[in-house]
Amino acid sequence: MTKGILKRLFGLALASLVVALFSSTPVRDWASTPAHIRLLEGHSTLLKLGLPVSATVITSNSHVATVRGNPDSRAAFNLKQPIEIDSLTQGDTDVQVKLFGFLPLKSVHVSVVPDIRVIPGGQSIGVKIKSNGIMVVGYNLVKYQQHSISPAEQANIKIGDVITAIDGRKVESVEQAANLINKAGKENRDLEITVLRSKSQVKLRVKPTWDKETETYRIGLYIRDSAAGVGTLTFYAPTYNVFGALGHVISDMDTGQPIQVKEGQVVHSSVTSIDKGESGQPGEKRGVMIDEDNVLGTITKNCDFGVFGHMKKAPERGLMTEPIPIALAEQVKEGPAKILTVVDGQKVEEYSIEIVNVLRQKYPATKSMVIRITDPRLLEKTGGIIQGMSGSPIIQGGKLVGAVTHVFVNDPTQGYGVFIEWMLNEAGIETKASKAS
CATH class of the missing domain: 2.60.40.3450 (Immunoglobulin-like)
Incomplete structure (x- = not known):
């Protein structure tokens, strides 16, 4: 046997040994x-x-x-x-x-x-938000002589803009904006309207037009200064007196733009009916706000991860009344878990799910894990994940690990969840060491 053949055989043997070594369980454990x-x-x-x-x-x-x-x-x-x-x-x-x-x-x-220990929610809540500025949600034609026009559209005011000031004066309500527009019309002058567009301020001039039908001056816009709906509470943190809910941003129903919060409230709500989800057609919880004078909490933030704010005590009707540990993002595992949610009235119930895939995120994002509803009771009632279920807390191994955020349109039994760590950070609860060694 020649030296060249011996060298090749020795190389193959060495390579096989290295592959066997590094594919062995002990070395894999050490390397991982x-x-x-x-x-x-x-x-x-x-x-x-x-x-x-x-x-x-x-x-x-x-x-x-x-x-x-x-x-x-x-x-x-x-x-x-x-x-x-x-x-x-x-x-x-x-x-x-x-x-x-x-x-x-x-x-x-x-x-x-x-x-960090928090009390998991699951309660159905009513959310009321007052926007920081007046949202432009559509154009409305004003009858002028023989024509119908929208002076605001001609002035390049766009749907999705947020009106923050008129003639240099901050506007906080639809009624205030209407009064300022009518006043300028009576004075036969242009208005300077300041709008927030893609995080930039833009100043535009528009002249109000007399509308014979309403007998007032208008600029041809549909505008809105508030939003309301029902959702699910995710957690209440008694040590910090803060809460988180929904797991996703609240956007204007017409423009799809996130609503900037001036102020907001959380109140009790009750689920009145369920539209069952099907492939291609997401279902929905239908609910009403109740006992609206009993404000549970105040909203200070509306962002990609939900709504957050202050709350003095845990709302009633929760399935859990004592704080439980949270799981850090890297501690969430694939496998069985539970969600807490309401499908009838105000009763919070526990349902079985499976965390089928965990995405190892270096930076906060709303789609942290893929979940599947496995509980026959919930599947029978809702068909899976439905609108209004967003924010339902996910519990695994006695720890709060995340919240439901989205449904797969073509498979309502599955959807996404967000790590609870990302929601806690948005609520002002840091998951970092407060002091160095």
Whole structure:
């Protein structure tokens, strides 16, 4: 056998050995161990290195986290067994694994973040929002002599614009805008209208026109200054007196533009009927607001992740009355889970679902996981996920992990959920360590 053949055989044998080694379970476990993990304060996690060796495990700051069974933060462990890390207080530390006490094998940075506990919602709520400015939702023709015109459209005011000022004066209601328009018409002068368009301010001039039918001056616009609807409460955080709901932005029904909140309220609501969802036709909860004088909370933010604001106490009729832990984004797993929601009256019930896919998001996004309704009762009643169910809390392993956000139009049994961490951050609850080690 020639030397060349021997070299090739040796190379193939070596390559096969390397492939076998790196495809083995212990090496895969070791390689898949993340370089950075987060822990809720007072909780623990397992490092599964899976190597058939003993090594020293050291934590650089034993005040932040320790290795279970080793308060001195230094010990020799059989790496075939998981190493349990206990978090003690907020901060950062490094867990270092060393062969023979000096040869680095693995280093994992551990960040201990606040132990956040919230009360899951599920209650049906009424949401009332007053917009920060007057929303332009359509054109309305004004009869002028022999023609019908929209002076605002001719002045390049666009549907989706938000009127923030008229003649330099801030406008806060439809009635105020109508009065200012009529006043300028009587004075036979142009109006300077300031609009917010794609986050930029634009100033336009338009002259009101006398409308014989209404006997008033108009500029030919349909405008709106508020919105209302029903949805689902996701959580109430008693430590912070804040809440989150819906899991998605509230947009104007005509323009599709997000509503900028000036002020808003959350009140009780009751589900009166269900339109069952079918493929190609999403279903819907139908409900009414009740006891509107009993304001549950005030809304301060409307964003991609839902509506958020202040709430002094947990609303009544919740299925859970005590706070439960939350799961950080990377702790959410594929597998069985539950949602809390209302399909009849004000009764919150628990239903089985499956988290079928978890998207590992580096940055907040509303589509964090794919979920499937598996509970026969809910499928029979609603056909799956329906409008009005958005915001329903998702619970897995005794932790609040997220909220329902969207339905698949062609398969109402499935939809998306958002990580609860992203909603908490929008509510002003940080999931970062408050102090460094």
